[in-house]
Amino acid sequence: MLYQQKLRFSTRGRGTYDISSQVEDCVAKSAIQTGICQLFIQHTSASIILCENADETVREDLDRFMAKLIPDGSPLFEHMNEGPDDMPAHVRTTLTQSSISIPVSKGRCELGTWQGVYLWEHRTNCHKRNIIVTVMGE
Amino acid sequence: MLYQQKLRFSTRGRGTYDISSQVEDCVAKSAIQTGICQLFIQHTSASIILCENADETVREDLDRFMAKLIPDGSPLFEHMNEGPDDMPAHVRTTLTQSSISIPVSKGRCELGTWQGVYLWEHRTNCHKRNIIVTVMGE
Amino acid sequence: MLYQQKLRFSTRGRGTYDISSQVEDCVAKSAIQTGICQLFIQHTSASIILCENADETVREDLDRFMAKLIPDGSPLFEHMNEGPDDMPAHVRTTLTQSSISIPVSKGRCELGTWQGVYLWEHRTNCHKRNIIVTVMGE
Numbered sequence: 001m002l003y004q005q006k007l008r009f010s011t012r013g014r015g016t017y018d019i020s021s022q023v024e025d026c027v028a029k030s031a032i033q034t035g036i037c038q039l040f041i042q043h044t045s046a047s048i049i050l051c052e053n054a055d056e057t058v059r060e061d062l063d064r065f066m067a068k069l070i071p072d073g074s075p076l077f078e079h080m081n082e083g084p085d086d087m088p089a090h091v092r093t094t095l096t097q098s099s100i101s102i103p104v105s106k107g108r109c110e111l112g113t114w115q116g117v118y119l120w121e122h123r124t125n126c127h128k129r130n131i132i133v134t135v136m137g138e
Numbered sequence: 139m140l141y142q143q144k145l146r147f148s149t150r151g152r153g154t155y156d157i158s159s160q161v162e163d164c165v166a167k168s169a170i171q172t173g174i175c176q177l178f179i180q181h182t183s184a185s186i187i188l189c190e191n192a193d194e195t196v197r198e199d200l201d202r203f204m205a206k207l208i209p210d211g212s213p214l215f216e217h218m219n220e221g222p223d224d225m226p227a228h229v230r231t232t233l234t235q236s237s238i239s240i241p242v243s244k245g246r247c248e249l250g251t252w253q254g255v256y257l258w259e260h261r262t263n264c265h266k267r268n269i270i271v272t273v274m275g276e
Numbered sequence: 277m278l279y280q281q282k283l284r285f286s287t288r289g290r291g292t293y294d295i296s297s298q299v300e301d302c303v304a305k306s307a308i309q310t311g312i313c314q315l316f317i318q319h320t321s322a323s324i325i326l327c328e329n330a331d332e333t334v335r336e337d338l339d340r341f342m343a344k345l346i347p348d349g350s351p352l353f354e355h356m357n358e359g360p361d362d363m364p365a366h367v368r369t370t371l372t373q374s375s376i377s378i379p380v381s382k383g384r385c386e387l388g389t390w391q392g393v394y395l396w397e398h399r400t401n402c403h404k405r406n407i408i409v410t411v412m413g414e
Contacts, residue, residue, distance in 0.1 A: 002414055004310055004381060034142055036176055036272055038312050040379050042388030044328045050236045052182045052228055057217040061225050062232055064214055069207075069345075076340055079333040087337050090328055094338055098326045098391075099377045101237045103178050103270040105142060110270055112180030115236075132379040132386055134312055136274065136412065138140055172280055174314055174410055188374045190320045190366055195355040199363050200370055202352055207345075239375045241316050241408040243280060248408055250318030253374075274412065276278055 003030030003135040011121035011129055014085070016051065016059040019131070020117045023102075024109055026133040033107045035137015039117070040099045042130045045089030046121050047096035053116030066092050072124075082123075089122035096120065104137055141168030141273040149259035149267055152223070154189065154197040157269070158255045161240075162247055164271040171245045173275015177255070178237045180268045183227030184259050185234035191254030204230050210262075220261075227260035234258065242275055279306030279411040287397035287405055290361070292327065292335040295407070296393045299378075300385055302409040309383045311413015315393070316375045318406045321365035322397050323372035329392030342368050348400075358399075365398035372396065380413055 005026050011017060027037050039048050052058040070091045073084030080086055102117070103110040111117070119129060143164050149155060165175050177186050190196040208229045211222030218224055240255070241248040249255070257267060281302050287293060303313050315324050328334040346367045349360030356362055378393070379386040387393070395405060 002310060004379065034140060034272075036274065038377050038379065040377065040386070042386070042391060044326060044388070044391055049232055050182060051232065055217055055219065058225065058228050061215045061217050062229060065208070065229050068214060070341070076344060077337045079331055079337050081331065087334065090334050091338060091341050094325055094327065095233055095371055097235070097373070101176050101178065101239060101377060103142065103176065103272045105270070110178070110180070112182070112268070115180060115182055130388070132381070134310075134379045136312065172278060172410075174412065187370055188320060189370065193355055193357065196363065196366050199353045199355050200367060203346070203367050206352065233371055235373070239314050239316065239377060241280065241314065241410045243408070248316070248318070250320070250406070253318060253320055 001032050001138055005133050007131045007133060009119055009129045011127045014121055014124050015063060016118040016120050018116055019119050023117050023133060027104055027109055027135055030135035032104055032135050032137040035104045035135060037102045037104050037109055038134045040132045044093050045123050046119060046129050047093050047098065048100050049096055049118050049120050050115050051118050052114050054114055085124045092122040139170050139276055141170065143271050145269045145271060147257055147267045149265050151264065152259055152262050153201060154256040154258050156254055157257050161255050161271060165242055165247055165273055168273035170242055170273050170275040173242045173273060175240045175242050175247055176272045178270045182231050183261050184257060184267050185231050185236065186238050187234055187256050187258050188253050189256050190252050192252055223262045230260040277308050277414055281409050283407045283409060285395055285405045287403045289402065290397055290400050291339060292394040292396050294392055295395050299393050299409060303380055303385055303411055306411035308380055308411050308413040311380045311411060313378045313380050313385055314410045316408045320369050321399050322395060322405050323369050323374065324376050325372055325394050325396050326391050327394050328390050330390055361400045368398040
């Protein structure tokens with residue numbers, strides 16, 4: 001069995017957005033009980049990550065770490081066509097994930113107790129982001 | 139065909155643990171000859187990585203690099219509920235992988251000669267870690 | 277349906293190599309219309325990444341960032357058997373990806389407009405690199 005759906009999100013600047021429930025909805029619609037749920041973001045300046053879902057300071061700390069590691073407007077970068085956060089967004093994406101796969105069991109994503117699925121917007125402006133969800137199994 | 143199994147590991151502090159043989163056992167039990175073996179760790183402070191399997195100093199160097207890049211107890215981090223290695227463990231996980239997929243061919247994981255599969259524990263204490271293995275194919 | 281093929285590449289030193297068309301060829305040969313295309317590199321000193329495909333300075337900036345973050349010949353590293361770029365290549369691979377999955381829709385990889393698939397060679401010498409492509413779906 002196979003199910004595929006495109007999810008569309010509107011981001012409101014740099015930061016993490018919890019998309020766990022939308023992903024879970026796709027798995028429910030697929031009616032697949034056991035298998036894999038594969039997520040793919042069609043952009044190179046936003047990521048999909050799994051992260052601790054209890055304390056939001058974890059995601060704030062993550063963003064602060066990245067901002068220090070890859071400073072906006074760094075003179076290291078030539079590619080600045082769309083502003084000082086342009087190339088840092090590409091580096092952040094490369095150091096995290098564009099595609100992740102989550103096992104499906106008993107008709108649900110088999111996430112750990114403290115795991116959530118997040119869209120991580122790396123650009124400082126608002127953007128439209130597409131994530132393709134493919135569920136395979138039986 | 140589809141096979142799914144949960145593997146349980148007890149870690150004894152920060153470092154890498156070779157899980158290649160346990161993963162290979164799942165593929166053998168699945169009886170799948172060609173397809174994909176998907177690994178997923180249900181935690182946000184430990185990773186699954188593919189790494190050089192010949193010289194253990196590679197994994198020691200990796201850990202030393204991470205310890206320097208993301209210092210335990212860094213004043214950058216607010217989230218320190220569980221100690222100075224708490225937030226660094228989340229960052230290490232985000233910069234590596236929670237889920238990887240390995241092709242299956244002739245009933246075995248199609249790893250390169252020098253590739254091993256490792257559970258990378260990022261916390262300094264002992265922990266129980268679950269990895270879900272899903273094998274799909276024919 | 278299931279299709280698997282090994283792609284072989286000859287790299288000519290550190291840098292990114294566009295492999296999008298070879299991956300697309302595998303999907304076409306598979307005749308699969310909807311599903312997942314999974315890529316896996318059988319090496320621990322080269323990566324597969326998704327990256328901006330319009331301006332090549334993005335990939336040059338990425339490499340410059342990595343070279344600064346993980347300096348060749350750093351005294352931090354013990355493992356230098358094959359030269360000053362040996363251990364940095366392992367770290368670069370661990371911080372990026374060895375395996376990625378791309379959704380397949382209407383018989384093609386469902387990449388975003390600005391996404392390309394790249395083999396990122398992290399060693400400074402020429403190397404032979406194998407990537408296994410597995411396409412699953414219907």
